Amino acid sequence: MLVKSEGIVLREVKFEETNKILTIFSRKYGKITAMVRGALRPRSPLIASSQVFSYSDYNFYKGKSFYHVNQGDIIDSFYPIREDMNRLLYGAYLLELVDSSTVEGVPSEKLFELLKKGLKVLSSLNKDFLKFIIGFEIKYISFLGYRPYLNKCVLCGEDINDTLKFSISHGGVICERCFKLDPGSKKMDKNMLNYLKQLLYTSLDELDNIKIPKDVMIKIQDIMIKYILTNIEKNKFNSLDFMESIKKNGGL
Structure with missing residues (x-):
């Protein structure tokens, strides 16, 4: 099931070589755990939206264990x-x-x-x-x-x-x-x-x-x-x- 919500990244953990597991506090669904595949690749479009503090508009796919981030459009990185x-x-x-x-x-x-x-x-x-x-x-x-x-x-x-x-x-x-x-x-x-x-x-x-x-x-x-x-x-x-x-x- 594909869902959409704004969210703020509370935590990030490296998973394998190029992936991240994020803890995101989302507006619609509360706190969720989300996998971001390829987030650590240099040209990943999800680099900015997978950083701690980042406030983004996310598209998630809800899997059995956690969500998967399909898209993340940065609203404010609070850099x-x-x-x-x-x-x-x-x-x-x-x-x-x-x-x-x-x-x-x-x-x-x-x-x-x-x-x-x-x-x-x-x-x-x-x-x-x-x-x-x-x-x-x-x-x-x-x-x-x-x-x-x-x-x-x-x-x-x-x-x-x-x-x-x-x-x-x-x-x-x-x-x-x-x-x-x-x-x-x-x-x-x-x-x-x-x-x-x-x-x-x-x-x-x-x-x-x-x-x-x-x-x-x-x-x-x-x-x-x-x-x-x-x-x-x-x-x-x-x-x-x-x-x-x-x-x-x-x-x-």
Whole structure:
């Protein structure tokens, strides 16, 4: 059966001498595994559309085990991501986020559009990478169905004053009276909460309007990463570990 869909390449693996097996997040069919025969040949018409990050219009033939790519018309290669180390590392993290939380054959229009927009914005980004990533993270986890409850105490429903924490296990902020109900909750203040709300509701291409101190962003992202890992049942992100190892060795 021949099918057609836009898609973004999340992963690529060499198979035999000239072929690739791709993990593609497609708009219509969700995450799929696809064979691209001859993708590594110098004159292959599928070279561009079989690269990681590539956003293309694909024609697939659905086989017994996986799809086969018959045609791939590139829409955007997001090539500038490959030209800068920060963009490349954070781009790899975006792909890992989506790959880690999606299952084969389950489409998500919202998540597809978020990834597409994220890669587009990242392609021209030269600063404020951490702010961009947190903005992506909170939208991403919300689209998965785990939007954090930020308006009132997630446990008792009371208004939040200046003393609050974030409960990873319950998915939202908690008031001082409920601290004892979740000893593992994370420290947070009203400023962090307000910044997190702004990042949730502001489009990725409008984040320049939000000014957040770097030390505050580091604290917020620490909470977001723990929250995401808990909800997608994952222990770590390899791309973030690699990023940290580069920082420790004087990079970035």
